[in-house]
Amino acid sequence: MAQMDPGTLVTIVTIIVAGAGIVIGAITPAIAEGRAVVKALESIARQPDSAGDLRTTLLIAMALLESTAIYVLLVVLILLFANPLLDRFFT
16 A cells, blocks of 8 residues: 555545445435434324425425435535546645
């Protein structure tokens, strides 16, 4: 590893960090979405009359939660395909 080119090392570290980032960035919103759905279903079961309002609020919350995963995907794709670290440190 001491014989490795610095550009190659940065690329390998970027790939590992991108993989870990997408895993954490996908699991966290998925858990939050699951908990939100469970709470909404419990509320609908308790008060069926408010199902329309709860559904609307749930869909808005789900969209906001999913945008977090989309932002993580965007950052990971930038790191993988347009890595700014290579140009910044190895020009």
